[in-house]
Structure formats: C-alpha cells, structure tokens
Amino acid sequence: xxxxxxxxxxxxxxxxxxxxxxxxxxxxxxxxxxxxxxxxxxxxxxxxxxxxxxxxxxxxxxxxxxxxxxxxxxxxxxxxxxxxxxxxxxxxxxxxxxxxxxxxxxxxxxxxxxxxxxxxxxxxxxxxxxxxxxxxxxxxxxxxxxxxxxxxxxxxxxxxxxxxxxxxxxxxxxxxxxxxxxxxxxxxx
Amino acid sequence: xxxxxxxxxxxxxxxxxxxxxxxxxxxxxxxxxxxxxxxxxxxxxxxxxxxxxxxxxxxxxxxxxxxxxxxxxxxxxxxxxxxxxxxxxxxxxxxxxxxxxxxxxxxxxxxxxxxxxxxxxxxxxxxxxxxxxxxxxxxxxxxxxxxxxxxxxxxxxxxxxxxxxxx
Numbered sequence: 313x314x315x316x317x318x319x320x321x322x323x324x325x326x327x328x329x330x331x332x333x334x335x336x337x338x339x340x341x342x343x344x345x346x347x348x349x350x351x352x353x354x355x356x357x358x359x360x361x362x363x364x365x366x367x368x369x370x371x372x373x374x375x376x377x378x379x380x381x382x383x384x385x386x387x388x389x390x391x392x393x394x395x396x397x398x399x400x401x402x403x404x405x406x407x408x409x410x411x412x413x414x415x416x417x418x419x420x421x422x423x424x425x426x427x428x429x430x431x432x433x434x435x436x437x438x439x440x441x442x443x444x445x446x447x448x449x450x451x452x453x454x455x456x457x458x459x460x461x462x463x464x465x466x467x468x469x470x471x472x473x474x475x476x477x478x479x480x481x482x483x484x485x486x487x488x489x490x491x492x493x494x495x496x497x498x499x500x501x
Numbered sequence: 502x503x504x505x506x507x508x509x510x511x512x513x514x515x516x517x518x519x520x521x522x523x524x525x526x527x528x529x530x531x532x533x534x535x536x537x538x539x540x541x542x543x544x545x546x547x548x549x550x551x552x553x554x555x556x557x558x559x560x561x562x563x564x565x566x567x568x569x570x571x572x573x574x575x576x577x578x579x580x581x582x583x584x585x586x587x588x589x590x591x592x593x594x595x596x597x598x599x600x601x602x603x604x605x606x607x608x609x610x611x612x613x614x615x616x617x618x619x620x621x622x623x624x625x626x627x628x629x630x631x632x633x634x635x636x637x638x639x640x641x642x643x644x645x646x647x648x649x650x651x652x653x654x655x656x657x658x659x660x661x662x663x664x665x666x667x668x
Contacts, residue, residue: 327584332569334542341537349527363533367540374541436521443518462519490515497518498511 322386330377337377341370344387348394351459354447355398365401369393388470395456395474402452419445419496427500439500446496450489457485458493552594553630564588567629571601574625578617580609582646596630600639604646615640 320339328336348369353362372393380389423442447455453475460466460474461482468479475482548564568586575583585602601622605614619640626636 328572331572331583331586332546332565333572337541338538341534341541345534345537346526346530349530349533350522350525353527359527359529362527363529363536366533367537370537371540371544374544375546378546436524439514439518440521440525443515443522463523490512494511494515496511497514500514500518 323382326377326380326382326386329374330380337374340373340386340390344390345370347387347464348390351391351456351464352394352398354444354459355395355452355455356401361401365394365397368397372397384473385470388466388473391460391464391466391470391474398456399452416449419449423496423500442497442500443493446493449492449496454485454489454492457482458489461486549588549590550594551588551590551596551630553596555631561594562629564590567596567599567626570625570629571599571622574621575601575603575618578614578621580606580614581618582606583618584643596626596636598637598639599626600641602641602643604644605642607645607647611642615642 320336322340322343325336325339325343329340345366349362349366352365352369353359356362356365369390373390376393380386384392422445426438426442426445447458450458456475457471460471461468466474468482471482472479475485545563546565548568550561551564551567553560553562567588571586572583575581582604583601584604585600587598587600587602588596589598589600591597599622601618603615603618605611619638622640623638626638630636
C-alpha cells in the first residue's frame, strides 16, 4: 500500500472514499482485498467465482460508501457485502443444476493423495490445502463463521453482525465447525 | 495392538493449518487488484444533477463532481478536513445550498479555519456551477481531528453561515 495511506485509519479512508477520493478507495482495496478474496475463495468454488464475487463487493462498496454510516466497522461491512454476494451465488447453483457436491469420501481421498504426495512443495502449503479441502465439508454458514473468526480474526459480535445472527448462534456454529475440521484432519501426518 | 486415538491430534493439526491459511495471500490477488482499481476508476456513482451556467448558457453537472471539487478545495485549506458534503437543489436542479461538515485539526483556531473553509468552498462552487445565483454555503465544524484525520474529540457543532462574501 502507498506509504501515505498505510497508517490512515479505516474510517478516514471510508470517509474520503465516500467523498469521491479514488486514492482512498484504492487504499481500502489494497488493505482488505486479500482477506475478502481468501474468504470468498473458501466459500465458493474456483478462483473465477471468487474473483467475480470480490469484484461485485468492491463495486457495491464504491457505490454504497456515501450512505455508509459507520454503524459497524468498515471491515465488518465489507465482509457482510462479501457474505451476501457469495451466498447469492451459492443459491444460484441449485437452480442452474451445477452446484458442486463434495462427498465426504471424495474429500478424504483427496486429503490422502495430498498427504502422500512426495512432490508436495512444502508442509505448510500441503496443510493449507488440506484445510481448504476440509472446509468444503462445512455448510456455508458454519464455514463463514469459522473463516471470519479463526482466519480473519473478527470478534464474535462482528461475526454475528456479518451473518445477521446472535453471538450465541455463532458460538454454536464455531463449535460444530471446529469438531468437523479437527476430525477430518486428525489423520494428517 | 491398536493405536489409541489421540483426540487432541486433530486440534493440533487444525491449529497449524489455520496458521498457514492466515499467512496465505490468495493466488492471483495482484491481477484481481489491478482489475478492481481499473473498474472503480471507470465506475460512476449515481448522484443528483446540478444545473450550472457559463457564458453560453446552462449546463448540468453531477452532484458527485461538485462534491469531489469541494473536497479537493477543503483539502488545500490548512488544518481542516471535510467529513461530509450535502447539496440541496431547488427548482430546475439549481443549486440552493451546500453544507460542508468539517473536522478541524487539534490546536487550530476554529473560527479562522471555518472561515477559510467557507472561502474555499464558495470558490469551488463558483468554479463548478458558474455564476453565483444565491447559493448558500454552510460550514459545520463537527469534529476535532489529529493530522491523519482521526477524531480527537467531537465539538459542539458550530456553523459558519451567511451571505456570500463580496467578490
């Protein structure tokens, strides 16, 4: 990020962008884009879907910033837009008859292949790929809650705001997702 | 002999994998970023039309353009930062009122800064919509901010308003 923008707080960038400052908006894109793309990539299937989703999110953000009141943080607002855009795409799949179906057995087979691949570039990379595979076993709301809390570091209140639910429900979603993920990965060596 | 399952094994692997995912920047981000910035550069926000006048007649300009020019004008004013701009148009989209909310830097003299903002905004409005036809400019000081734009503490909203200064 531009050194001048690097230390500028989110609310200031949002305020400037709302007033038409495209440099400030570029700062928002650079600061939050990788996280949104990572989140969308794990909610959707394939990089094209994720990239289109994030593109929609930032366009909506650019148009919506003048009416952004700052009731939540900019980051929470952007993740909420991402959740809406990603879930809208997920809902489209059944109608199109192309919703990917990932059976548990297939994920386990692919995890085994990944684990035993002598060519794997690094342990860290293989572990990350294993987790991304395991995430596909989670229903979208569990997956979203887990990604926002454990990877992006949002608070329980922020996750609840993004999902439009309560912190109690978020705790339940997280508990179930952790159990599934830990069980799926426990054979990893 | 059967190995006893270790229930914490999955949690340990999950913790390591989570850490790896946190550190990972998605492949293709640089390309996506370039596309996004180009897209936003070409995307205009819907905004109200504002009617202006020049030597050969009238024209219509986007309220967004006016807002941007007002922001830029205030940016050049020492010790002030615009936080909101509101334009009110009357009949036939003629501009009636521009309200500019500003933050004033900590330690700056508020009346002096507000007056300077008002002069800058008045000039910017005239520059965009042409000859003045009774457009009122209202400067509202709503915040005290540090140099980076962060709030130091809100002040009681004070307005600087009144007829246009003589030109």
